[in-house]
Amino acid sequence: GQQVMQIPQYQHVQEGEDFTTYCNSSTTLSNIQWYKQRPGGHPVFLIQLVKSGEVKKQKRLTFQFGEAKKNSSLHITATQTTDVGTYFCAGGNAGNMLTFGGGTRLMVKP
Amino acid sequence: DGGITQSPKYLFRKEGQNVTLSCEQNLNHDAMYWYRQDPGQGLRLIYYSQIVNDFQKGDIAEGYSVSREKKESFPLTVTSAQKNPTAFYLCASSTPLGRYTFGSGTRLTVV
Numbered sequence: 001g002q003q004v005m006q007i008p009q010y011q012h013v014q015e016g017e018d019f020t021t022y023c024n025s026s027t028t029l030s031n032i033q034w035y036k037q038r039p040g041g042h043p044v045f046l047i048q049l050v051k052s053g054e055v056k057k058q059k060r061l062t063f064q065f066g067e068a069k070k071n072s073s074l075h076i077t078a079t080q081t082t083d084v085g086t087y088f089c090a091g092g093n094a095g096n097m098l099t100f101g102g103g104t105r106l107m108v109k110p
Numbered sequence: 111d112g113g114i115t116q117s118p119k120y121l122f123r124k125e126g127q128n129v130t131l132s133c134e135q136n137l138n139h140d141a142m143y144w145y146r147q148d149p150g151q152g153l154r155l156i157y158y159s160q161i162v163n164d165f166q167k168g169d170i171a172e173g174y175s176v177s178r179e180k181k182e183s184f185p186l187t188v189t190s191a192q193k194n195p196t197a198f199y200l201c202a203s204s205t206p207l208g209r210y211t212f213g214s215g216t217r218l219t220v221v
Contacts, residue, residue, distance in 0.1 A: 096208035102152040
């Protein structure tokens with residue numbers, strides 16, 4: 001079946017440094033989604049990318065979908081303590097089922 | 111406001127006891143899901159339902175059961191057959207385009 005791998009598993013950064021998490025699928029995806037889970041909370045939808053090579057920005061967050069629609073990345077510029085949490089990518093195929101990556105836990109030192 | 115409500119927030123289960131976790135949504139979504147999350151880990155799919163009166167096993171269905179008698183409700187029963195049930199349980203529903211909305215979760219502990 002489809003597998004979605006995410007790296008790194010953990011990342012410690014100093015506040016103000018940049019952060020990137022990468023997501024790779026074993027199969028071509030119809031779309032990729034990103035979710036954020038704050039410590040003790042539940043995953044919250046951030047964004048959905050559908051088109052090959054698509055790039056979307058949300059303030060300091062930049063999301064990319066690869067040309068082959070098998071990989072994606074989330075880049076945070078100048079991290080803040082409010083960015084702390086686990087970021088999950090989730091790959092979609094036909095229909096509405098998602099396969100979640102294992103998540104990247106971001107820790108920010110003030 | 112539309113959303114998903116999970117209850118209870120915390121649940122304690124004795125050995126050999128069945129417990130049921132509630133999940134209710136008012137988003138008018140057809141598809142609903144149950145995930146298990148262990149500390150520091152990702153999301154593992156337990157069961158999902160694409161439509162009322164139908165549901166499918168996910169990756170870790172053993173020791174769990176569900177029902178989908180109403181569109182709004184998708185309760186999960188953790189049975190005594192589940193040997194290691196202590197975890198954080200998340201319910202979700204999705205739009206036809208696959209965007210998920212999660213509930214706030216239930217933390218189940220075996221005592």
